[in-house]
Amino acid sequence: MKIKSITLACMLGLVASTSATAASELEKLRSEVDALNAKAQEWEEWKAPKTLVHLAGYADVGYSDTEGEPGSFNVGTFSPIFHYQYSETVMLEAELEFNINEAGAGSVGVDYLTIDYFMNDYAALIMGKFLSPLGQFRQNLHPSWINKMASAPVGFGHDQAAPNAEVGLMVKGGFPTGNGTSNYAVYVGNGPTLELEAPDEIEMIETPGLNKDGDGKKVVGGRYGIFIPNQQLDIGISAATGETSIRTGSTGSYAYDTARSYDAVGFDFAWRVMGLDLRGEYIKQEVGDQAASVAATGGEWEAWYVQAAYKFDSSNWEVAIRQSQYDTPHASVDREQTAIGVNYVFASNFIAKFNYEINENPNAGQTAGDRVLVQLAYGF
DSSP states (O other): OHHHHHHHHHHHHHHHHHHHHHHHHHHHHHHHHHHHHHHHHHHHHHHSOSEEEEEEEEEEEEEEEETTSOOEEEEEEEEEEEEEEETTTEEEEEEEEEEEOTTSOEEEEEEEEEEEEEEETTEEEEEEEEEOOSSSIIIIIOSTTTOSSSSOOTTOSTTSSSOOEEEEEEEEEEEEETTEEEEEEEEEEOOOEEEEETTTEEEEEEOBOOSSOTTOOOEEEEEEEEEEGGGTEEEEEEEEEEEEOEEESOTTOOEEOOOEEEEEEEEEEEEEETTEEEEEEEEEEEEOOOTTSSSOOOEEEEEEEEEEEEEOTTSSEEEEEEEEEEEOSOTTTOEEEEEEEEEEEEETTEEEEEEEEEEEOOSTTOOOOOEEEEEEEEEO
8 A cells, every 4th residue: 555655646746747847848938939929020010110210301502693792602501301200190300400601600400390190191280390381482392402493582581571480289181172182280389579670660570480488479370272183273371360579688588578469361372284383472471569569560571472483395494483572661671573593403303593583672762682593402
């Protein structure tokens, strides 16, 4: 009996040992399978990454000769654009702008920097500093390799009639409508500020995209457009409203004057047919009077342009003509311009431009010099 018990115990021990060994081997096998699965997932992510990184941008160099001034070669701008997108959910986009002034010193700025959340196929939520959605030129046409001319239309440059940028929150997207598509942008932002020209006049409306709302007055606005593909016609209307104020002082010690009304309105169109690209735009910014302000009188900053460009069939040559006008409360700044251009298109993203601008100031006693511009512009 004792021998049987010993034998049974040995057999049970052997079974237990074998089971433990089997369990250990099974656990080891499971670990190896998990590791292989993890490597497979890494391989799949490498083949179809969810994170995409894209670098784009543009640069231009050229020559400028204004009547009554010495002609000069120049570096216009270098603007790299960064895109970082995760899946189809979110994207960070930013454009830097490197400039060289007439003394040869460099500077860098941020044209825009936003985080975009794609809510669905018809809407994206955008927050940060974005190019103004009012009109078309500033948000879509200002890059030098896209612009048919070597300069912006008068009134559409920095801190002129057309708003440049905004810091705030925007919903932007589009949806099908009948035979075309509608596109829209609605935003709320910090709004512009006003620069005082001593002693009691407003010199300009500054719209660089203010990173602080010093006067606490927000601006709301947007653009609604319709694109009709079979006619290659795009038309849009823009508007914004809110309040703004005069800013005085220097960085770290700004002061803001009594707030006053601010309104903007615009209209734009583009029509493309048989090699002809015809487009135009109107924009106006207006600030109201404010009796309690150091500059009681407001004013209007208004601009428009019409442009036609034609690329010859089976040729790299393109011609363009643009008529534009800029009207402000200050007679010395007003401009009427006729610009004539001949372009050589090396590639869709590389263009040489030869422009002659006829500039006039319509006010009595005021003058403006004509200008010759040569530019090489490259988009990448």
